[in-house]
Amino acid sequence: MSKDRAFHRRGIKSSYLVMGFLSIFFTQLLLNLFIFGYLELQQMGGVWQSSFAIQAFFREGVAPEVVEKVQEEVKALPLAGEVRLVSSEEAKNKFLGYFSLQEEDLGLEENPFPPSLEVRARRVEELPLLAQELEEIEAFEEVFYGGENTEALLRFYRFFLTAGGFLLLALFVFSLLVVTAVIRASIQARGIEIEVWSLIGATKKFIRAPFIYQGMMEGLSGGVAAFLVSLVFFHFLLDFLNTSFPLFFWISWEELVLPLGVVSVLMGSFLGFLGALLACNSVEEESAK
Amino acid sequence: MEFLEFKKVYKVYPTGVRALDNVNLSIEKGEFVFLWGATGAGKTTLMKLITREELPTSGEVWLEGCEISALEDRYLPILRRNLGVVFQDLKLVPHWTVYENLISPLQVLGVRKKYAHHLVEEILDLVHLQDKKHHIAEWLSGGEKQKLCLGRALIHRPHLVLADEPTGNLDGATALELVGALFEFSKKLGATVIIATHSEELISQFPARLVVLNKGKIIQS
Numbered sequence: 001m002s003k004d005r006a007f008h009r010r011g012i013k014s015s016y017l018v019m020g021f022l023s024i025f026f027t028q029l030l031l032n033l034f035i036f037g038y039l040e041l042q043q044m045g046g047v048w049q050s051s052f053a054i055q056a057f058f059r060e061g062v063a064p065e066v067v068e069k070v071q072e073e074v075k076a077l078p079l080a081g082e083v084r085l086v087s088s089e090e091a092k093n094k095f096l097g098y099f100s101l102q103e104e105d106l107g108l109e110e111n112p113f114p115p116s117l118e119v120r121a122r123r124v125e126e127l128p129l130l131a132q133e134l135e136e137i138e139a140f141e142e143v144f145y146g147g148e149n150t151e152a153l154l155r156f157y158r159f160f161l162t163a164g165g166f167l168l169l170a171l172f173v174f175s176l177l178v179v180t181a182v183i184r185a186s187i188q189a190r191g192i193e194i195e196v197w198s199l200i201g202a203t204k205k206f207i208r209a210p211f212i213y214q215g216m217m218e219g220l221s222g223g224v225a226a227f228l229v230s231l232v233f234f235h236f237l238l239d240f241l242n243t244s245f246p247l248f249f250w251i252s253w254e255e256l257v258l259p260l261g262v263v264s265v266l267m268g269s270f271l272g273f274l275g276a277l278l279a280c281n282s283v284e285e286e287s288a289k
Numbered sequence: 290m291e292f293l294e295f296k297k298v299y300k301v302y303p304t305g306v307r308a309l310d311n312v313n314l315s316i317e318k319g320e321f322v323f324l325w326g327a328t329g330a331g332k333t334t335l336m337k338l339i340t341r342e343e344l345p346t347s348g349e350v351w352l353e354g355c356e357i358s359a360l361e362d363r364y365l366p367i368l369r370r371n372l373g374v375v376f377q378d379l380k381l382v383p384h385w386t387v388y389e390n391l392i393s394p395l396q397v398l399g400v401r402k403k404y405a406h407h408l409v410e411e412i413l414d415l416v417h418l419q420d421k422k423h424h425i426a427e428w429l430s431g432g433e434k435q436k437l438c439l440g441r442a443l444i445h446r447p448h449l450v451l452a453d454e455p456t457g458n459l460d461g462a463t464a465l466e467l468v469g470a471l472f473e474f475s476k477k478l479g480a481t482v483i484i485a486t487h488s489e490e491l492i493s494q495f496p497a498r499l500v501v502l503n504k505g506k507i508i509q510s
Contacts, residue, residue, distance in 0.1 A: 198369075199342075199376070201394070202366060
């Protein structure tokens with residue numbers, strides 16, 4: 001009977017270890033999914049950035065030195081990325097080319113197309129803000145960018161980033177709570193050990209050390225396991241996506257390895273460490289009461 | 290300066306029980322002392338004041354020139370590392386092996402593994418548990434557990450050994466063997482040993498100082 005109890009106690013200890021490991025493993029898996037989504041959006045953002053530009057048209061009859069001055073002014077804006085001057089001549093040629101016309105077909109003596117600036121934002125989600133800034137410049141008659149479709153895409157992009165940020169925070173808090181609860185239960189299950197250590201003169205640091213170590217090891221192993229599983233999962237997922245939707249801009253598997261590895265290992269260990277520390281504090285506070 | 294001194298010590302528990310009543314007691318270095326009294330006389334409380342598991346309601350407890358009753362909590366580990374205690378309820382970790390239980394005070398002290406292992410072997414011989422070295426503590430008999438607890442109390446060669454009813458559940462021969470081991474330890478290393486007991490038979494077997502407690506008061510010292 002007593003042999004059974006001894007094995008049972010060791011069994012309890014192992015089950016707490018497994019619970020701690022699994023809680024970090026699963027939260028890290030979710031976190032890795034988010035990282036994939038985030039990196040994918042970054043990738044798409046990069047593509048959007050090259051597809052969508054703001055077209056800012058100068059007022060009629062604007063002097064060439066003013067155009068040059070405004071171009072420099074726009075380049076200096078913090079949100080502005082690439083700035084290109086589209087001359088009246090280039091605009092006219094573009095128009096003719098687009099509608100397959102000849103210059104004679106227009107029947108105009110003067111070139112009616114105003115010069116304009118083609119401006120790209122540093123970050124695609126800042127396109128509307130940059131457009132607003134350009135509208136405030138006197139020399140521009142009109143400022144255009146992508147229209148409703150672009151705005152819808154940008155709204156989705158911003159929504160994903162905001163929602164993702166909250167999700168990330170929620171995941172962090174959730175896993176922290178789980179790890180803390182698991183290690184706290186593990187500490188309480190080892191109450192007799194802690195009491196004995198304390199009675200034979202162990203310091204707080206000495207008593208805490210194995211629990212902190214346990215937390216970090218659970219975190220690290222959970223993180224590494226989640227990293228490996230994620231790598232295999234994303235390998236197959238990206239293979240499937242690239243085959244099924246070859247024209248879409250998918251991130252490459254190789255690009256995922258480093259961010260997933262770093263986040264999994266660091267976040268896993270940090271979560272385990274923090275969870276164990278909080279659990280130790282909580283048990284000590286409780287026993288002090 | 291006395292090795293251990295109780296000065297006008299009172300201890301009243303929150304329940305209103307008066308465990309110690311104006312205890313004044315001095316013990317010299319190297320003394321072998323039996324603390325005798327019936328159940329509830331205050332023996333365990335007296336021991337707990339030395340290990341600082343309890344604080345006196347009033348009065349002072351001094352050990353080697355240090356007022357341990359006024360010691361800050363952060364210094365408790367230092368005090369306890371210098372004591373060897375055989376607890377009344379043993380306080381063994383049941384799922385640890387005999388070896389693990391024995392080596393624990395040495396781990397706290399940071400003794401090197403090799404030397405710690407050597408000390409464990411020595412103490413296993415002293416308490417006759419060599420053949421149980423890798424047994425789980427919970428598998429041991431009552432007497433073996435008492436021996437293990439004694440071994441753990443002596444392994445780091447403390448200056449002061451406290452044994453609270455160490456022979457409580459033992460037969461006469463095993464009890465004598467155990468207290469004999471403590472007596473030898475005291476003689477060999479000059480350690481002070483205080484044994485709380487209610488066994489008159491045991492007291493008569495050893496040339497030791499007798500302190501008698503009755504209802505929290507020292508009536509013979």
